[in-house]
Amino acid sequence: xxxxxxxxxxxxxxxxxxxxxxxxxxxxxxxxxxxxxxxxxxxxxxxxxxxxxxxxxxxxxxxxxxxxxxxxxxxxxxxxxxxxxxxxxxxxxxxxxxxxxxxxxxxxxxxxxxxxxxxxxxxxxxxxxxxxxxxxxxxxxxxxxxxxxxxxxxxxxxxxxxxxxxxxxxxxxxxxxxxxxxxxxxxxxxxxxxxxxxxxxxxxxxxxxxxxxxxxxxxxxxxxxxxxxxxxxxxxxxxxxxxxxxxxxxxxxxxxxxxxxxxxxxxxxxxxxxxxxxxxxxxxxxxxxxxxxxxxxxxxxxxxxxxxxxxxxxxxxxxxxxxxxxxxxxxxxxxxxxxxxxxxxxxxxxxxxxxxxxxxxxxxxxxxxxxxxxxxxxxxxxxxxxxxxxxxxxxxxxxxxxxxxxxxxxxxxxxxxxxxxxxxxxxxxxxxxxxxxxxxxxxxxxxxxxxxxxxxxxxxxxxxxxxxxxxxxxxxxxxxxxxxxxxxxxxxxxxxxxxxxxxxxxxxxxxxxxxxxxxxxxxxxxxxxxxxxxxxxxxxxxxxxxxxxxxxxxxxxxxxxxxxxxxxxxxxxxxxxxxxxxxxxxxxxxxxxxxxxxxxxxxxxxxxxxxxxxxxxxxxxxxxxxxxxxxxxxxxxxxxxxxxxxxxxxxxxxxxxxxxxxx
Amino acid sequence: xxxxxxxxxxxxxxxxxxxxxxxxxxxxxxxxxxxxxxxxxxxxxxxxxxxxxxxxxxxxxxxxxxxxxxxxxxxxxxxxxxxxxxxxxxxxxxxxxxxxxxxxxxxxxxxxxxxxxxxxxxxxxxxxxxxxxxxxxxxxxxxxxxxxxxxxxxxxxxxxxxxxxxxxxxxx
Numbered sequence: 001x002x003x004x005x006x007x008x009x010x011x012x013x014x015x016x017x018x019x020x021x022x023x024x025x026x027x028x029x030x031x032x033x034x035x036x037x038x039x040x041x042x043x044x045x046x047x048x049x050x051x052x053x054x055x056x057x058x059x060x061x062x063x064x065x066x067x068x069x070x071x072x073x074x075x076x077x078x079x080x081x082x083x084x085x086x087x088x089x090x091x092x093x094x095x096x097x098x099x100x101x102x103x104x105x106x107x108x109x110x111x112x113x114x115x116x117x118x119x120x121x122x123x124x125x126x127x128x129x130x131x132x133x134x135x136x137x138x139x140x141x142x143x144x145x146x147x148x149x150x151x152x153x154x155x156x157x158x159x160x161x162x163x164x165x166x167x168x169x170x171x172x173x174x175x176x177x178x179x180x181x182x183x184x185x186x187x188x189x190x191x192x193x194x195x196x197x198x199x200x201x202x203x204x205x206x207x208x209x210x211x212x213x214x215x216x217x218x219x220x221x222x223x224x225x226x227x228x229x230x231x232x233x234x235x236x237x238x239x240x241x242x243x244x245x246x247x248x249x250x251x252x253x254x255x256x257x258x259x260x261x262x263x264x265x266x267x268x269x270x271x272x273x274x275x276x277x278x279x280x281x282x283x284x285x286x287x288x289x290x291x292x293x294x295x296x297x298x299x300x301x302x303x304x305x306x307x308x309x310x311x312x313x314x315x316x317x318x319x320x321x322x323x324x325x326x327x328x329x330x331x332x333x334x335x336x337x338x339x340x341x342x343x344x345x346x347x348x349x350x351x352x353x354x355x356x357x358x359x360x361x362x363x364x365x366x367x368x369x370x371x372x373x374x375x376x377x378x379x380x381x382x383x384x385x386x387x388x389x390x391x392x393x394x395x396x397x398x399x400x401x402x403x404x405x406x407x408x409x410x411x412x413x414x415x416x417x418x419x420x421x422x423x424x425x426x427x428x429x430x431x432x433x434x435x436x437x438x439x440x441x442x443x444x445x446x447x448x449x450x451x452x453x454x455x456x457x458x459x460x461x462x463x464x465x466x467x468x469x470x471x472x473x474x475x476x477x478x479x480x481x482x483x484x485x486x487x488x489x490x491x492x493x494x495x496x497x498x499x500x501x502x503x504x505x506x507x508x509x510x511x512x513x514x515x516x517x518x519x520x521x522x523x524x525x526x527x528x529x530x531x532x533x534x535x536x537x538x539x540x541x542x543x544x545x546x547x548x549x550x551x552x553x554x555x556x557x558x559x560x561x562x563x564x565x566x567x568x569x570x571x572x573x574x575x576x577x578x579x580x581x582x583x584x585x586x587x588x589x590x591x592x593x594x595x596x597x598x599x600x601x602x603x604x605x606x607x608x609x610x611x612x613x614x615x616x617x618x619x620x621x622x623x624x625x626x627x628x629x630x631x632x633x634x635x636x637x638x639x640x641x642x643x644x645x646x647x648x649x650x651x652x653x654x655x656x657x658x659x660x661x662x663x
Numbered sequence: 664x665x666x667x668x669x670x671x672x673x674x675x676x677x678x679x680x681x682x683x684x685x686x687x688x689x690x691x692x693x694x695x696x697x698x699x700x701x702x703x704x705x706x707x708x709x710x711x712x713x714x715x716x717x718x719x720x721x722x723x724x725x726x727x728x729x730x731x732x733x734x735x736x737x738x739x740x741x742x743x744x745x746x747x748x749x750x751x752x753x754x755x756x757x758x759x760x761x762x763x764x765x766x767x768x769x770x771x772x773x774x775x776x777x778x779x780x781x782x783x784x785x786x787x788x789x790x791x792x793x794x795x796x797x798x799x800x801x802x803x804x805x806x807x808x809x810x811x812x813x814x815x816x817x818x819x820x821x822x823x824x825x826x827x828x829x830x831x832x833x834x835x
Contacts, residue, residue: 234727235721235725236725240721340799341794341795341798341799342798342799343799344795349795352791352794352795353788356784356787356788359783359787360780360783360787363779363783364779367779368776371767371773375767375772378772379771379772381761382761382762383761383762383764383767383768383773383776384712384762384764384765384766384767385766385776386721386722386766387721387725388709388710388722388765389767389776389777392766394780397780397784522705524732602727604727605729615727
């Protein structure tokens with residue numbers, strides 16, 4: 001019964017979506033405000049129906065209502081409540097409903113935000129967003145029904161994939177989806193601007209924060225996903241260039257390129273067509289990513305079973321891209337730039353080069369991700385495309401991009417002369433070179449790693465110098481102390497200095513990536529009880545193996561005491577889990593993190609005599625990867641913070657008025 | 664126009680050129696010293712894909728399954744028997760087919776996977792170069808005041824000073 005109510009909600013939302021689109025378009029074309037208002041009320045109706053449908057599915061998951069096939073497939077009575085709720089996005093149909101739910105939250109927020117502005121754009125903004133909702137409703141109603149019923153009702157469910165039973169899987173998909181779906185709003189505003197021909201700065205102003213918001217959550221989602229892979233998949237790494245990882249990274253690259261080039265449009269009125277293309281590409285890649293993840297067209301550790309939804313996505317993407325391209329061509333004249341680029345050596349040009357690098361990396365990833373399918377179609381033979389391909393192809397562009405990360409924000413607008421270049425880049429280049437030579441003297445020989453380190457040091461030096469100069473200028477002119485000067489510098493120029501913090505995060509992240517990738521220590525050992533082995537500077541003493549059960553799994557646990565020199569650092573307990581509802585055992589990594597390195601131990605096997613097989617990784621400076629990612633997110637948050645300048649100005653005025661009154 | 668383009672090339676002045684030459688020499692030295700190192704089991708295992716079924720996208724050197732262990736042991740034996748890297752990889756291709764390779768071979772249709780990103784870069788770079796050149800042609804040669812030490816760069820260099828002056832004006 002309750003499942004039928006859920007399905008009915010989806011049907012109601014489907015019908016109301018069609019009405020909303022028709023009313024909005026008719027209202028905009030006939031200039032009928034009542035039609036537009038009616039369409040917006042229909043959007044609210046769609047929102048509540050989808051919230052209600054999602055609530056029904058969540059209730060079913062929480063209460064183990066195995067009458068609903070989805071619940072029976074992804075939960076069990078022994079599964080903890082948090083994972084039962086997380087199963088909402090753990091399976092295909094649920095995750096598509098989750099996509100739809102977030103999209104509708106965004107649609108409502110966008111409508112509320114623009115109740116008194118951008119009124120000419122809004123009918124088309126809401127139509128585009130509701131049109132996207134309509135597509136997902138079509139998929140849910142006709143190909144992936146989350147409320148399909150089972151008869152007879154099973155007594156127990158099949159439970160969630162053991163690999164997904166990790167607390168990072170509770171927060172990682174929502175972050176990623178918030179980012180993915182967030183790219184729909186800039187696309188909707190872009191389409192509205194193209195349809196109405198209102199291609200001035202208004203739509204750009206309306207979407208910059210939305211894109212940044214989506215970017216921030218994509219960054220956090222990718223970071224959490226990487227950490228989940230690191231601690232859960234048990235191969236010592238965090239990024240395997242899996243198709244699903246790639247699917248999240250590609251829209252991130254396009255959105256990052258847009259956030260850079262949009263500055264040129266805001267400042268100079270240039271690159272209107274290019275920015276529109278980037279908005280379309282970012283949205284298309286977010287749909288393509290969902291298609292890759294959900295259709296099972298490419299095999300992946302994350303992807304769900306082969307299903308018929310792929311064809312729905314292909315048709316939707318074809319329509320969306322064709323419509324976008326048509327509008328771009330139709331509005332070609334209105335998209336003409338208001339100014340011209342003056343020099344090859346300028347911030348505008350450097351941003352364009354940065355865009356080329358971002359998109360080429362995106363192309364390389366797209367190429368590698370889809371090549372196995374393409375090769376099978378063309379030649380009939382399968383090929384494998386995994387990490388070595390992606391690492392080789394993307395590394396040169398990644399190094400170029402890091403260098404541009406240092407160059408872009410400091411090179412002058414319009415035309416950079418020798419003085420500007422020398423003043424901003426000579427010291428960072430010297431700092432980078434000295435840092436690289438010091439690493440060489442310490443025995444670091446890997447050329448690619450050294451190039452990464454040089455580039456990262458260069459970026460860090462540019463950021464440091466910019467903060468130092470800005471702070472010193474404030475100290476000299478306003479006579480503030482250093483902490484106050486630094487605080488006000490960032491607080492009054494959030495966008496600029498938040499951006500610098502993001503760049504510093506990128507540099508720190510790449511130091512972590514290069515160090516942990518090129519200088520990882522790996523050790524395999526078969527050890528008898530009470531035996532010892534070493535990995536890097538650590539001596540590991542194997543104490544014993546224990547076996548025990550809990551309601552939904554059997555556990556084999558090894559006790560290992562870790563020593564550095566003579567000093568004991570405590571115990572590590574790597575485990576293997578055998579879930580009742582899964583044939584595949586999972587690895588529970590034992591991890592000890594230090595600032596300098598991680599000690600990462602996996603129990604790979606054992607024998608009847610109690611001997612244990614262990615794989616140990618010492619990952620140097622991997623903590624910098626996570627810290628760099630968090631610094632990036634922190635920088636993004638600073639840029640996103642609302643600007644309190646008018647308030648401050650008012651405060652300043654009132655302060656001065658008070659002073660005058662006292663005088 | 665050409666004159667202007669030449670002027671932007673003035674960044675390659677003697678001290679910078681010496682600095683970049685030293686940097687290149689450093690890179691060449693490092694690459695040569697790195698190239699001397701011998702291939703190891705892991706370096707070869709990096710070029711082979713594990714097909715155990717539990718890790719479809721991991722290379723043999725990263726996968727912890729028994730099949731990966733077996734392949735690594737085989738690689739060790741083949742190195743000990745005097746086989747070089749291409750011979751070892753070829754022996755696995757003969758045994759398991761080309762899907763065992765962790766990356767597509769650089770020949771035939773598979774070459775497109777390798778070439779496309781670089782072609783994209785060359786194409787993107789060329790289009791950007793031509794676009795910038797065309798833009799400069801339309802803009803024409805800028806007046807002398809806009810060159811190296813002109814007002815635009817200085818204004819940008821002193822961004823935060825301008826910002827401060829505005830704040831000071833508000834305070835006063």
